[in-house]
Amino acid sequence: MPKKVLITDDTAFMRMTLKNVIEKNGFEVVGEAGDGEEAIAKYKELQPDLVTMDITMPKMDGITAIKEIMKIDPNAKIVVCSAMGQKPMVIEALNAGAKDFLVKPFDAERVVEALRKAAP
Amino acid sequence: MYDAKLDFLRELGNIGTGHATTALSQMLQGKLFQLVVPDARMLPFEEAADFIGGLEQVVAGIFVAVSGDVSGHMAFILPIDSAMTLVRLLTSGQNEELDEMALSALQEMGNIMITSYLNALASMTDMVFAPSVPGIAIDMAGAVWQSVLAGAQAADEVTIIRTDFYADGSAIEGHIIFLPDEEDFVKIARVMGLEDM
Numbered sequence: 001m002p003k004k005v006l007i008t009d010d011t012a013f014m015r016m017t018l019k020n021v022i023e024k025n026g027f028e029v030v031g032e033a034g035d036g037e038e039a040i041a042k043y044k045e046l047q048p049d050l051v052t053m054d055i056t057m058p059k060m061d062g063i064t065a066i067k068e069i070m071k072i073d074p075n076a077k078i079v080v081c082s083a084m085g086q087k088p089m090v091i092e093a094l095n096a097g098a099k100d101f102l103v104k105p106f107d108a109e110r111v112v113e114a115l116r117k118a119a120p
Numbered sequence: 121m122y123d124a125k126l127d128f129l130r131e132l133g134n135i136g137t138g139h140a141t142t143a144l145s146q147m148l149q150g151k152l153f154q155l156v157v158p159d160a161r162m163l164p165f166e167e168a169a170d171f172i173g174g175l176e177q178v179v180a181g182i183f184v185a186v187s188g189d190v191s192g193h194m195a196f197i198l199p200i201d202s203a204m205t206l207v208r209l210l211t212s213g214q215n216e217e218l219d220e221m222a223l224s225a226l227q228e229m230g231n232i233m234i235t236s237y238l239n240a241l242a243s244m245t246d247m248v249f250a251p252s253v254p255g256i257a258i259d260m261a262g263a264v265w266q267s268v269l270a271g272a273q274a275a276d277e278v279t280i281i282r283t284d285f286y287a288d289g290s291a292i293e294g295h296i297i298f299l300p301d302e303e304d305f306v307k308i309a310r311v312m313g314l315e316d317m
Contacts, residue, residue, distance in 0.1 A: 010253060011224045011225075011227055011228040011231070012220065012221060012224040013210070013211075013221060013224035013225040013227070013228045014224075014228045016221070056231075056235075056250075056251060056252070056253055057253060058253050083143075083231055083232045083235035083236065083239075084235050084238075084239070084250065084251065085235075085239050086238075086239055086242040086243070086248055086249070086250075087242075087243070088248055089248075089250075103239070104143075104232045104235075105143050105146040105147045105232055107146075
């Protein structure tokens with residue numbers, strides 16, 4: 001059974017890019033979310049094995065969404081994919097429960113490696 | 121005093137844009153970009169649009185507000201031809217028009233470049249430069265400029281750091297503009313050990 005992934009990013013182009021990379025490497029993308037609120041709703045609905053999370057998004061940012069998802073499911077496996085790679089932000093995301101933090105632009109291999117490591 | 125300030129701003133522009141174009145180059149499978157020596161100016165609002173390339177030229181602009189330890193505005197502005205070339209490169213030639221996916225690609229590319237610039241300044245100063253969700257506009261430079269500055273603090277003069285770059289082979293040129301709020305500019309200078317700016 002391929003691992004189920006929920007992609008969260010506010011830009012359609014990045015969702016498409018991530019989806020291509022993820023599906024080519026044996027995962028199943030079960031849903032896409034355009035902001036933090038949508039990510040929480042889809043997490044409850046789809047119960048994915050893995051979540052990719054952007055940080056800077058409208059309505060609700062990724063850090064808040066990570067905290068909320070971790071409250072719903074303390075075993076959630078969330079990997080951040082964000083351009084915003086400044087140290088305090090990385091620390092906050094990891095403290096909130098993210099398993100890894102990838103700074104855009106990232107290469108495909110790094111994404112796959114992070115996902116495999118987060119949910120072996 | 122102005123000379124020292126502008127010198128310092130040019131250096132910030134150089135470092136920031138170096139990181140931004142490195143990020144762009146990674147997105148485009150290693151295409152090489154050359155930076156033009158950055159230019160920093162203090163200009164009245166109305167002259168600022170001219171500085172970035174003429175009011176009537178059609179451009180694509182991706183812009184954010186910056187908050188955190190340092191506030192200000194930032195934009196990546198490029199002539200429409202360059203925007204189309206970038207879209208073709210980013211989408212492997214699938215997009216010939218500026219449709220929704222093309223705009224999304226441009227927005228994300230601009231966002232990554234702007235944020236890489238800010239990440240570089242953040243690691244240099246140990247301060248947080250947090251970008252907002254980016255906006256995008258395709259319009260005459262004058263109108264895009266209005267969008268960039270929407271919400272900017274009213275000041276007679278703006279401090280602009282403009283760095284231009286181009287790529288060989290496919291003509292891509294663009295400007296990255298950083299407009300730190302005045303009091304925060306002083307903060308950056310102080311952290312970098314430059315007093316009395």
